[in-house]
Amino acid sequence: MELDRSPLARPFPELPHIDGVTLRVARAGYKTWERADLTFAELAEGTAVAGVFTKSACASSEVEMGREQIGQGRARALIVNAGNSNAFTGYRGREAVEQIVEQVAGALGCESEQVFVSSTGVIGVPLPKDKARSGVEAVLAAEPCGWEAAATAIGTTDTFTKGAHTSAMLGETRVELAGFIKGSGMIAPDMATMLGYIFTDAAVEPAFLQEMLSKANQASFSCITVDGDTSTSDTVLLFATGKAGNAPLAAWEDAGADAFYAALLQLCRELAQLVVRDGEGAQKFIEIAVTGAADDASARRIGLSIANSPLVKTAIAGGDANWGRVVMAVGKAGEPADRDRLSIGFGGTWAARDGQPLADYDEAPVAKHLEGQDIRIDVDLGIGDGRATVWTCDLTHGYISINADYRS
Amino acid sequence: MELDRSPLARPFPELPHIDGVTLRVARAGYKTWERADLTFAELAEGTAVAGVFTKSACASSEVEMGREQIGQGRARALIVNAGNSNAFTGYRGREAVEQIVEQVAGALGCESEQVFVSSTGVIGVPLPKDKARSGVEAVLAAEPCGWEAAATAIGTTDTFTKGAHTSAMLGETRVELAGFIKGSGMIAPDMATMLGYIFTDAAVEPAFLQEMLSKANQASFSCITVDGDTSTSDTVLLFATGKAGNAPLAAWEDAGADAFYAALLQLCRELAQLVVRDGEGAQKFIEIAVTGAADDASARRIGLSIANSPLVKTAIAGGDANWGRVVMAVGKAGEPADRDRLSIGFGGTWAARDGQPLADYDEAPVAKHLEGQDIRIDVDLGIGDGRATVWTCDLTHGYISINADYRS
Numbered sequence: 001m002e003l004d005r006s007p008l009a010r011p012f013p014e015l016p017h018i019d020g021v022t023l024r025v026a027r028a029g030y031k032t033w034e035r036a037d038l039t040f041a042e043l044a045e046g047t048a049v050a051g052v053f054t055k056s057a058c059a060s061s062e063v064e065m066g067r068e069q070i071g072q073g074r075a076r077a078l079i080v081n082a083g084n085s086n087a088f089t090g091y092r093g094r095e096a097v098e099q100i101v102e103q104v105a106g107a108l109g110c111e112s113e114q115v116f117v118s119s120t121g122v123i124g125v126p127l128p129k130d131k132a133r134s135g136v137e138a139v140l141a142a143e144p145c146g147w148e149a150a151a152t153a154i155g156t157t158d159t160f161t162k163g164a165h166t167s168a169m170l171g172e173t174r175v176e177l178a179g180f181i182k183g184s185g186m187i188a189p190d191m192a193t194m195l196g197y198i199f200t201d202a203a204v205e206p207a208f209l210q211e212m213l214s215k216a217n218q219a220s221f222s223c224i225t226v227d228g229d230t231s232t233s234d235t236v237l238l239f240a241t242g243k244a245g246n247a248p249l250a251a252w253e254d255a256g257a258d259a260f261y262a263a264l265l266q267l268c269r270e271l272a273q274l275v276v277r278d279g280e281g282a283q284k285f286i287e288i289a290v291t292g293a294a295d296d297a298s299a300r301r302i303g304l305s306i307a308n309s310p311l312v313k314t315a316i317a318g319g320d321a322n323w324g325r326v327v328m329a330v331g332k333a334g335e336p337a338d339r340d341r342l343s344i345g346f347g348g349t350w351a352a353r354d355g356q357p358l359a360d361y362d363e364a365p366v367a368k369h370l371e372g373q374d375i376r377i378d379v380d381l382g383i384g385d386g387r388a389t390v391w392t393c394d395l396t397h398g399y400i401s402i403n404a405d406y407r408s
Numbered sequence: 409m410e411l412d413r414s415p416l417a418r419p420f421p422e423l424p425h426i427d428g429v430t431l432r433v434a435r436a437g438y439k440t441w442e443r444a445d446l447t448f449a450e451l452a453e454g455t456a457v458a459g460v461f462t463k464s465a466c467a468s469s470e471v472e473m474g475r476e477q478i479g480q481g482r483a484r485a486l487i488v489n490a491g492n493s494n495a496f497t498g499y500r501g502r503e504a505v506e507q508i509v510e511q512v513a514g515a516l517g518c519e520s521e522q523v524f525v526s527s528t529g530v531i532g533v534p535l536p537k538d539k540a541r542s543g544v545e546a547v548l549a550a551e552p553c554g555w556e557a558a559a560t561a562i563g564t565t566d567t568f569t570k571g572a573h574t575s576a577m578l579g580e581t582r583v584e585l586a587g588f589i590k591g592s593g594m595i596a597p598d599m600a601t602m603l604g605y606i607f608t609d610a611a612v613e614p615a616f617l618q619e620m621l622s623k624a625n626q627a628s629f630s631c632i633t634v635d636g637d638t639s640t641s642d643t644v645l646l647f648a649t650g651k652a653g654n655a656p657l658a659a660w661e662d663a664g665a666d667a668f669y670a671a672l673l674q675l676c677r678e679l680a681q682l683v684v685r686d687g688e689g690a691q692k693f694i695e696i697a698v699t700g701a702a703d704d705a706s707a708r709r710i711g712l713s714i715a716n717s718p719l720v721k722t723a724i725a726g727g728d729a730n731w732g733r734v735v736m737a738v739g740k741a742g743e744p745a746d747r748d749r750l751s752i753g754f755g756g757t758w759a760a761r762d763g764q765p766l767a768d769y770d771e772a773p774v775a776k777h778l779e780g781q782d783i784r785i786d787v788d789l790g791i792g793d794g795r796a797t798v799w800t801c802d803l804t805h806g807y808i809s810i811n812a813d814y815r816s
Contacts, residue, residue, distance in 0.1 A: 054739075055740075055742075056736070056739030056740055057738070057739045057741070057742075057743070057744070057745040057746075057747065058735050058736070058738055058739030058745060058747040058750065059739065059747070087732070087735070088732060088735045088747065088750075088760070088763060088764070088765075089764065089765075090748060090762075090763045090764040092764075122732065123732025123733075123735055123736065124731065124732045124735070124760065124765050125765075227718045227719065310635045310718070310807070310811070311635065311811055314807070314808055314811035314812035315811065315812070317808070317812040318811070318812035320812075323532065324495070324496060324530065324531025324532045325531075327466050327495070327496045327531055327532070328464070328466070328531065330465070330466055331462075331464030331465045331466030331467065332463075332464055333465070334463075334465075335465070336465070337465040337466060338465075339465065339466040339467070339496065340498060342466065342496075352496070352532065354498075355496060355498045356496070356497065356498040356500075357496075357497075357532050357533075394812075395808065395812070396808060396812065397805055397808050397809075397812075399718070399722075399808075400722055400725070400803065400804060400805050400807075400808055401805075403718070403719055403722035403723065403726070404722035404723070404725040404726035404728075404802075404803070404804065404805075
């Protein structure tokens, strides 16, 4: 089945060179695709790494190994296989990942724990070792490629290639951050989305790099959902090569730490939103801003309850300002709420305040807003200072067609 | 929009007379429907009542009042309004319910706390007091009607009228149980489904009646889901008129208590399953049996995680034995699981055992099973003795059409 490009797609941007990162792609042939499906990022010695992984109890061997490896904080290589997630494949899946790690570590002359592997695609088929071996051989011998080629090679059901970049000034030193990501369905926050990779030339100590990524994740990848389904392979890795030459960041008090974190958070949010823009069947991008909740975590859970409600998502698909369904989703979230203080608005117009529909509610500007592609829902709980913003897409016939009408 | 009758519909059965229950319907005109939309059940003096209500934090005034009233344990009347849920309507909604209660209590000469009111339909429009007043007047004067007329009058988007009955022997005394229910969308367990009413002529002390209903609810209404969305009005009430003349049941040790509970549980399950059979857009009825979980509650949460997964539901709609999606849904449930002990089967055939696809897996019988209307998914966690069965339906284009293509 050939998927149409998402109407919410964004062009792939011009990404800056990140000193210490070399990208290559090759074709392992995991599927019948006539394109590269194996991506390799070679990282300079001393590169710091941080990662967040799916909390799934049925995670893939790749995720299991990544969780074990991330603690030592250094990375020399990243391998991404596309077309086969290698999840739920038992010891055979684990052996395939170990083979890749050994092969790459041998070629680079590095510790095997510094080689990170991700796989994405069908669940339940062991990654074929022979294809992996010849694919890794080919990618090690390949010419370096650009960001877009690497970002395209990690895709599966994605309808467009997703990347973003930003920069930050650490005192006098400018550092670059660039990343790419894939994901379209089976997207729900816990932690995140499918596979995302971020590279920076900044120098950051691994433990602090992990602290910043975990924090940024809470306000980006963990704030998106397409269908409430959580992948067995979700992974976001952040590599810092240190080639920019700044004084290494090790704590929030360090000069430049705030600037770097702000840039990282912006990049994480941009990448996360690109996944929502490629949500299966998506026709509309929805931002849900929750304020006045008991605390920030409560606000996020309420936001995700709304974002995961099929009745809210179908209402938006139909251009229906059905705030009653938003009330329902707030009510079912299991979080503190007071029906008689709850306010709900669309596109900047309040439809209901303090537990009642507004007497002078003018639906015209709301109807106009809902005709657009970028939808905003405001929910104020009126009971505290907690706030969060989450992002999702609408639920359309396209989602059903992609997931029911065709065999995967 | 005229909805087609669900392909999973069941005919309305012949229900027995329950001594002490008199049913009447009338037309209050809450919507433009040309049919009765107000249902009244008059209950004999001394009728015991038990109830379970939505846990929504944004529950309707009807639910709030029901929660307050249920503690005293006695009921003389039930009023159900269809076409307007009266939820999220502030003090005006509350006033409308209080008016109905006073009007009925005055006519029957009973305590107002013994009059229970439910409403179902659109959220955010205060129940019009004038229509309620004349509707109640009309229903008090109406001729008694049969079960099917009453069960039809409480429906909204339901495509068929739902009722069930059973009986039990309490020693030498035969007692009857009959019930009706409505619900199709916004169905998720917490506690249950929309509106359900069960009547019995058995004599049961209110506290014990409540204990049995709460327990049966955990294995019936709380084990179904259509779309994971929880209504603001969910209510199940159980009325026991005591007219059968058995020695009143007051504890599990009493003779007949087990028989009565078994009959009650069977009836609750039957009613709950009828709601799933009318799930919006449903083409297939799905039973998910979870075994080997850490405990029963964990098994139920895992079952509901599978039942609420749009990727699993669309796979079943497409006749796709996609057990990888079941693995995903187990993994995201947040419950104890061991990937390498997990087994998954469809219609009695195991597809994967102990964390791996079966080498000799024969998809033919599974494909045949998935062509049918009644689907069975077996999931064995392999880590404990916990078990639960949950029920849901598939997710089809019909659900999107009902909720997005037409304005509600």
